[in-house]
Amino acid sequence: xxxxxxxxLFKQKFxxxxxxxxxxxxxxxxxxxxPSALKSVCEHxxxxxxxxxxxxxxxxxxxxxxxxxxxxxxxxxxxxxxxxVLAHLPADDPRVDSISGVVPAANWAEREMHDLVGLxxxxxxxxxxxxxxxxxxQGVYPxxxxxxxxxxPEGFDEHQEFxxxxxxPGCTVVPFGPFHPTLDEPAxxxxxxEGEFVRGCEYRGFMVHRGIEKLAESVLGYNDIPVMAERIxxxxxxxxxxxxxxxxxxxxxxxxxxxxxxxxxIMLELERLHSHLLWVGLAGHVLGFDTLFMQxxxxxxxxxxxxxxxxxNRKTYGLCVVGGVRRDLSSELEVELGQVLDRLETQWxxxxxxxxKDRNIRKRTAGVGVADASLVKETGLVGPLAxxxxxxxxxxxxxxxxxxxxxxxxxxxxxxxxxxxxxxxxAKEVLESIKIIRQCLAKLxxxxxxxxxxxxxxxxxxxxSSVEAPRGxxxxxxxxxxxxxxxxxxxxxxxxxxxxxxxxxxxxxxxxDMTISLASIDPCFSCTDRLETIELATGRARSWSHEELxxxxxSRQG
Amino acid sequence: MIKNLCQKMFGRSLWVYHANSGGCNGCDIExxxxxxxxxxxxxxxxxxxxxxxxxxxxxxxGPAMRSTAAALRRAYEAMPxxxxxxxxxxxxxxxxxxxxSYPVLGPVEKVVPVNYYIPGCPPxxxxxxxxxxxxxxxxxxxxxxxxxxxxxxxxxxxxxxxxRGRDELVVYEKADSL
Numbered sequence: 001x002x003x004x005x006x007x008x009l010f011k012q013k014f015x016x017x018x019x020x021x022x023x024x025x026x027x028x029x030x031x032x033x034x035p036s037a038l039k040s041v042c043e044h045x046x047x048x049x050x051x052x053x054x055x056x057x058x059x060x061x062x063x064x065x066x067x068x069x070x071x072x073x074x075x076x077x078x079x080x081x082x083x084x085v086l087a088h089l090p091a092d093d094p095r096v097d098s099i100s101g102v103v104p105a106a107n108w109a110e111r112e113m114h115d116l117v118g119l120x121x122x123x124x125x126x127x128x129x130x131x132x133x134x135x136x137x138q139g140v141y142p143x144x145x146x147x148x149x150x151x152x153p154e155g156f157d158e159h160q161e162f163x164x165x166x167x168x169p170g171c172t173v174v175p176f177g178p179f180h181p182t183l184d185e186p187a188x189x190x191x192x193x194e195g196e197f198v199r200g201c202e203y204r205g206f207m208v209h210r211g212i213e214k215l216a217e218s219v220l221g222y223n224d225i226p227v228m229a230e231r232i233x234x235x236x237x238x239x240x241x242x243x244x245x246x247x248x249x250x251x252x253x254x255x256x257x258x259x260x261x262x263x264x265x266i267m268l269e270l271e272r273l274h275s276h277l278l279w280v281g282l283a284g285h286v287l288g289f290d291t292l293f294m295q296x297x298x299x300x301x302x303x304x305x306x307x308x309x310x311x312x313n314r315k316t317y318g319l320c321v322v323g324g325v326r327r328d329l330s331s332e333l334e335v336e337l338g339q340v341l342d343r344l345e346t347q348w349x350x351x352x353x354x355x356x357k358d359r360n361i362r363k364r365t366a367g368v369g370v371a372d373a374s375l376v377k378e379t380g381l382v383g384p385l386a387x388x389x390x391x392x393x394x395x396x397x398x399x400x401x402x403x404x405x406x407x408x409x410x411x412x413x414x415x416x417x418x419x420x421x422x423x424x425x426x427a428k429e430v431l432e433s434i435k436i437i438r439q440c441l442a443k444l445x446x447x448x449x450x451x452x453x454x455x456x457x458x459x460x461x462x463x464x465s466s467v468e469a470p471r472g473x474x475x476x477x478x479x480x481x482x483x484x485x486x487x488x489x490x491x492x493x494x495x496x497x498x499x500x501x502x503x504x505x506x507x508x509x510x511x512x513d514m515t516i517s518l519a520s521i522d523p524c525f526s527c528t529d530r531l532e533t534i535e536l537a538t539g540r541a542r543s544w545s546h547e548e549l550x551x552x553x554x555s556r557q558g
Numbered sequence: 559m560i561k562n563l564c565q566k567m568f569g570r571s572l573w574v575y576h577a578n579s580g581g582c583n584g585c586d587i588e589x590x591x592x593x594x595x596x597x598x599x600x601x602x603x604x605x606x607x608x609x610x611x612x613x614x615x616x617x618x619x620g621p622a623m624r625s626t627a628a629a630l631r632r633a634y635e636a637m638p639x640x641x642x643x644x645x646x647x648x649x650x651x652x653x654x655x656x657x658x659s660y661p662v663l664g665p666v667e668k669v670v671p672v673n674y675y676i677p678g679c680p681p682x683x684x685x686x687x688x689x690x691x692x693x694x695x696x697x698x699x700x701x702x703x704x705x706x707x708x709x710x711x712x713x714x715x716x717x718x719x720x721x722r723g724r725d726e727l728v729v730y731e732k733a734d735s736l
Contacts, residue, residue, distance in 0.1 A: 212656065237584070301596045
């Protein structure tokens with residue numbers, strides 16, 4: 001058991017600091033350490049053992065253990081292990097050492113720990129408000145158990161405006177959002193511009209924070225949550241519902257029947273198809289190449305129709321429940337799905353040929369918004385962003401789930417790390433997805449599509465799950481609980497990490513390249529905020545307002 | 559009055575601005591879909607514009623959030639009159655599953671006045687076109703009663719409070735006739 005070997009490594013180095021260790025499966029390690037050792041353990045895992053940082057979690061565990069919990073999740077991609085390092089913090093003084101200094105990718109996660117649960121993160125390099133709205137009163141922490149989900153906080157000031165940092169000297173501020181044509185979702189960037197070049201930016205997002213985790217912990221039940229999880233994001237919704245049910249299944253030790261796993265795989269890949277086609281279209285739109293936008297949406301539409309025939313809805317499929325899926329795939333639909341894929345492949349190869357040979361797209365995207373392998377490591381970038389920088393991580397291969405372990409597919413990579421590479425990676429992944437669905441259809445065997453679960457799910461178990469969403473790895477952390485619902489459910493969408501790389505990617509780039517650089521991570525704000533997705537849909541590169549253009553022109557003269 | 563206004567002022571030229579105040583993007587991409595070859599609303603003179611100052615209609619998606627209420631109100635005020643607001647999707651119409659959650663104010667009508675509601679999660683592109691066509695007076699409104707049976711779920715206890723029996727029918731009554 002490899003997980004046990006990893007645990008032995010930790011024990012050798014930090015023996016006395018480890019209070020408890022849970023091995024809940026061959027690929028899951030939970031290590032409870034002394035709070036004072038949390039930072040050094042995380043540093044060791046991130047630097048010496050070269051793990052990828054996934055997410056930090058804060059839990060109000062006072063009603064059960066009388067303490068707060070702080071946790072950091074890591075992924076060992078080469079060994080197929082997901083690992084969580086946890087520490088109990090005293091209820092009257094929940095202080096935890098910041099690890100952002102040694103693990104830069106933890107920056108947002110630690111700010112969120114403070115905003116939502118009220119842990120005091122000692123020594124954080126940039127302890128600014130991240131998640132809760134601007135007028136939210138100090139000292140009110142919505143994810144604490146004594147805060148009701150429907151409580152309107154006392155002292156909420158709707159006129160309070162966010163305090164932005166001072167721009168660096170010599171720079172002009174260009175506001176971008178919250179309602180911007182290139183963003184379907186609200187998010188605000190303040191760009192610091194010198195002449196035509198972006199020198200930095202400040203991000204104020206989390207405007208789509210809808211309190212999903214709180215609802216799951218206080219209102220819904222285990223099998224209501226997958227339906228809500230789909231509404232975390234309207235584009236990669238199925239990913240979140242699969243990730244959630246897998247996390248619960250891993251905590252409860254359930255294994256869904258094989259047919260259910262194949263059906264999940266098929267829907268996940270159909271979702272990747274429509275998402276990638278959408279993205280290529282929107283990227284064309286942002287670049288001013290509207291023909292590509294229209295062609296991509298024309299090709300994409302049959303995917304939506306077949307999804308509707310299989311599940312009853314074009315999106316938000318309502319497919320997954322704990323222990324299986326809700327709808328079976330009929331043999332007629334299998335045939336029809338095969339035909340849709342055939343047509344899609346032919347049409348996509350034509351479009352792909354045109355796109356990859358198009359010199360305008362290439363000139364507009366090559367060398368733009370570069371994220372190199374070291375940025376991938378430091379900020380924990382995932383998905384096509386990492387693969388375009390030559391870092392071959394893909395949860396489908398590294399942490400096989402559903403039926404991916406039995407399928408044969410390639411992990412597409414490119415070397416430049418720029419927008420062009422990301423376009424190539426996504427475009428080629430469409431063909432891989434088609435290949436995967438065909439294999440699933442060939443291997444699909446008759447059988448039950450769900451487990452019959454008669455007993456209550458066990459209480460207080462920990463579960464982790466990672467699923468490769470179209471935008472990168474989606475990761476969920478679950479602690480099972482009483483009353484048929486989890487005690488804590490933490491969602492980490494891929495854009496959560498990818499957005500943290502944007503300031504570096506757009507630094508010293510031209511202002512006009514900002515939109516495509518941002519679009520190239522395929523940002524999904526709703527996921528990130530547990531309520532946001534990015535919609536590059538209306539994006540127009542030329543859509544700067546009159547005022548902004550005048551300002552821009554003036555700053556160039558200066 | 560609004561119906562007459564719509565037909566008179568916006569008949570063949572409706573410029574829309576879409577504002578997602580906190581939704582999941584599902585409705586946004588269906589709105590985009592409406593602009594693309596299969597549905598192509600440009601044939602009705604409907605066009606998406608990038609600024610509320612150019613728009614006749616604001617399409618709202620997602621619930622009204624504490625964090626975006628002010629920005630949404632500003633976008634509405636920036637639109638020149640006469641103006642219409644469409645609430646698209648369950649969240650914008652009624653607040654969605656998170657209608658009473660702590661960062662959510664509720665349906666968008668709590669922030670801006672809404673003229674038309676297009677429910678669905680997300681509404682199909684056909685539903686969006688139909689809603690706009692009803693507003694423009696191109697088609698009549700029709701409502702059909704629907705019977706929905708709750709699918710049995712695998713975990714026996716559907717909800718801790720066991721809100722309703724497992725085989726009970728939920729019937730949505732026919733809306734008042736028009």
